[in-house]
Amino acid sequence: MGFFLIVPALKLIFGTPPSRLISTMLEEEVLKSILLTVKCGAGASAFAIIFGTPLAYLLARFDFRGKLLLQSLIDLPLVIPHSSAGIALLLVFGRKFFPGKIFDKIGISFVGTEWGIMVAMAFVSAPFYINVVREGISSIDPRLEKIGRTLGASPFEVFFKITLPLCWRSILTGAVTMWARGISEFGAVVILAYHPMTAPVLVFDRFESFGLSYAKPAAALILIVSLVIFLTVRTVFKNAGSKGS
């Protein structure tokens, strides 16, 4: 299994001459596309932290009618083809349906913009965040929150003083996992926003237009950048964890 997972990545990186990698990295189009991908992935994760955390809390702490259905709907992006997801998003956030119209009125358009990329990334990767955070909150004894209430803390204070400090690791893990999944998204992003080009779209574009040898350095470079960011975040996360915070 390790061979299956590692060899394609190694082949991509070491099968490209370093000089080609450096020259590709210096191309403005490539650099912009990598930065755009990282930025939109981070934006999607931030969106999930703000809006997905309360949802994860709801799923972890409360039993209600339709909970199973809600859980299934949240997981839906994991199973549907992402090109279909892109079309669904285009229908909702295009200018013909009311959410798209409302955002259009305040100057936010989702077709062919960074907003669109973020929405596509968030849609396909939010289940990773919500599920990790839900599990994290579920693992915290709810009686700790009850005790907090008897000590005079409101539900809001209990969340910020007890629950959040105890599940920040899950939030970080969920956000990093979501970010990693988000930046690799192609299907949904390409339908909502072919331009500006994210890194996966750029690789596809180069492969389609100029062939494998032209697409390969960009693909390798994206892989290296993702790996470095992922390793850095994980290392920082591990160090913070070992300090007992």
Add this chain to the structure above:
Amino acid sequence: MLVLKEVKTSAGRFVLGPISFEMKREYLIILGPSGAGKSLLLEVIAGFRKCEGKIFLNGVEITNYPPEKRRIGLLMQDPLLFPHKNVIENIKFGAGTRDISSLIEKLKISAFADRDVNSLSGGEKQRVALARALASNPLLLLLDEPFSWLDRETREIIEGEVKSIANELHLPVIHVTHNFEEALSLADRIIIIKDGKVVQDSKPEYIFKNPANEFVARFTGNPNIYAGNIRVEGERIFFVRENLKFFLGKTVNFKDGPCQIIICPQDLIISSHPFQPKNPEENIVEGVVSSLSFMGNFYKVGIEGKIKITAYLSPQEVKSENIIPSKKVFVIIPPEAIKVIDGI
């Protein structure tokens, strides 16, 4: 003062109540078997569960108050210290600007006040949990079997401290337990509940000697429960069963009919010398010692004869009568040791 008026709630098919009682500044034990609804009652009082009826605390209706507005402290079975805070931070959580130094001193926490809560022993953790609950200046303290998992010595020390601090602070306490011995040693008053209903509400000694029914008698550890009939003979009242006849008294207002009696094991007199009843008002049973167990400060003596009866004797009594297994003995049952309880 806490007042519950017709309080009723449910959890699934289980229904608690309606329960009504008033409590003053006292140490009240809610006693009952597992699943009786004890913890559910505490959840209602603490504000974690909606209920019908009304709850008043110090004259203010708190039925619809959220838990954070009730000023009711709660200690659960586990200490539930906040693992991301150290000892002092845990205690300060609900203290606001109140000075907690005297509390830390009183509960002997100073020595480990700066420690990580995960490094504390079970007894230390419960001390911190208690200090944290008291630091929030509650009007009522709820204890949900908080010391049941501690070893006996630690449990008794901490329970003694809780009672003395509660007395000192004039703080009413409701302590839930299923352990009657623990209830006897701590309670000013005991409420026994079964299947969500109050079965008996009284002083510990009264409940022990006058259980309201068979359930209370068994739950409070009385092994001598017998079914039979009341027979009125002139002015004398008797309990009869097969070849047994016990005199109950003269002034008791009973009619002929089925009943259940309990015999208080600590009120029995055992004689190893032959003892014949001189009149029908003396209840004597002949039997053989079938078991003899030392219980710490008394002996539990099982005797089998026409009935199987258990007596609690002091070590002096066991020694003076030379009570040993298989020995023939005579059990003298004073009429006042027999209580007729509801049943049948």
